[in-house]
Amino acid sequence: MRSSPRAEPKGTREGKSRKGLPLLFWRLPRRGRREEWLAALGFLFLGLVLIRFFVIWPSIRTLWFSLFDAKGFAGPSNFVALFRDREILDFSRFLRREPPWGALFHNLVWIFVHLPFTVGLGLILAVVFSKIKSWWVGIARGAIYLGIVTPLIVGGVIIRFLFDKHAGMVPQILGALGAPIPWSAGWVAYPETALLALVIGSIWLWTGFSMVLHSAGLSTIDRELYEAAQIDGASELAQFRYITLPLLRPVTLVVAAMTFLWELKIFDIVYVATMGGPGGASNVLALEMYFAAFRELDPYRASAIATLITLFSLPVGYWFARRRLRR
């Protein structure tokens, strides 16, 4: 982004004129550096004020608060306390017994199950739908895509509805197949199944995102590559493996990054479907933070949890910003 003083239209043919243009532009209307600085300040002022007051300052306050407790400066002790907190990390139960495993472990489960599933399924669906030419493809894509525009609070209601004891489809179908009790009863009411129900439901909601971005990526791939591969006798699987997959890699990475961020801050679905229950079995970090701040009125612990979520998010954000600023 520093290499050229102006952003130019892309393309190789205009190489020469591109070089000349900024110089011309800089010489003609230039009225001194200070003037440009002031102009920039004018354009940025309103936005910077808004961001400064409602985003940056609160974030700094949260970071600051996370280092204090009711008595005064506490250093990292809030974070140490989080790692010893069974509500956050329960090592004695994790993978050995049924949930609750602690909010952070639940987020991790979300990441390990939901991320590969949505990214992979979205990719496959995008490829498959691009090959099928039938009248129903548009409707089918629409149905999968609908999850992105669904308010997450409504998504949570629908998930609860799907896994409800009486009105829900999933337990009813499993019950008819002869499944035992948590699986054929209301999933959200049992600690063994509550988290799983939410994760499955969120796969249903989020696959559309992955599909849409992968579809857009597919449309940028040159058709001739496939034609050439066909002439060379490559099977469809080989074409997918050696053309589609590598060329879609940047898109897949972005989808994975955004999905990761989405999983870290998951809140609405859990709030409306289970409230973190039963007995904390589907609790997540964002919900725990909300409880700490607005129910237990413990801003120090809440700030530490919020900072923890941010610490996980920022590396991804940094990678993402670097990538988009490079151009």
Place this chain on the structure above:
Amino acid sequence: MRKRNILAKSIALSIAVIWALPFIGIVMTALRPSREVLYGWWYPPFHFSIKNFVNAWTHPTAALGMGLRNSLQVAIGATLLPTFVASLMAYGLGRLRFPGRGPLLMLIGLLLALPQQMIAWPLFRQMHALRLLNSLTGLVLAHSAWGLPWMVFFLRGYIETLPVELEEAARIDGAGRLKTFLYVIFPLMLPALASVMVLQFTWVWNDFFLALILIFDPNRMVLTQRIPLLRGQYHVDWGLLSAGALITMLVPLLVFIFLQRYFVRGLIGGAVK
């Protein structure tokens, strides 16, 4: 070859059906009398009833009619304000050179990944101090500031693809920077602005967390906040809840049907290029 094709087709079709079923389920539940759907929406007999919608619309503790009005106000305000502010910022960052521009862009980029939890508690305190708790204005301001970073990022990327010749011409004709922006850049940005507005509108409409912490007066609550209130403590009236869900989804659904192109373009943003 042909066999595999049919297999792929049927798998894709069944996935699509599975994906559509939950939506079909709530539509059916909302449109039928409550007593018919107690043990599943798929059982006959089928009768049509609009009562669930009426009940949800005029619910005694969580009237969705009022929520819809509040949501509309917030979403429109929190779309128009930041769109204008962000386009100014995007021009400043995309076309002007000044010291600190690189770090500022990086900072804004990092803010894209910030979770809302990071600002929640101090924002609550601050809004309290500003007497903006329980006010739709406060919520609009919070949403505007929150949406700005990605809008700026998106619009800046777009501005940098516009040719500079037009601006040059305007400036040679004696237009100042603001005039150049308003009469040359702004009109050229309209397609990008449409995407930004559609996406921001949907996000603000769908948001729950910021509304939850900033608004608790029952008259001022937005639509998404009222959905959890529709659910009874012990008894869940699925007809009522489904109707509420559909009312809340209505606006995003319209956006999805009529403005899909802009929505998708906004989502794709910098991701694919």
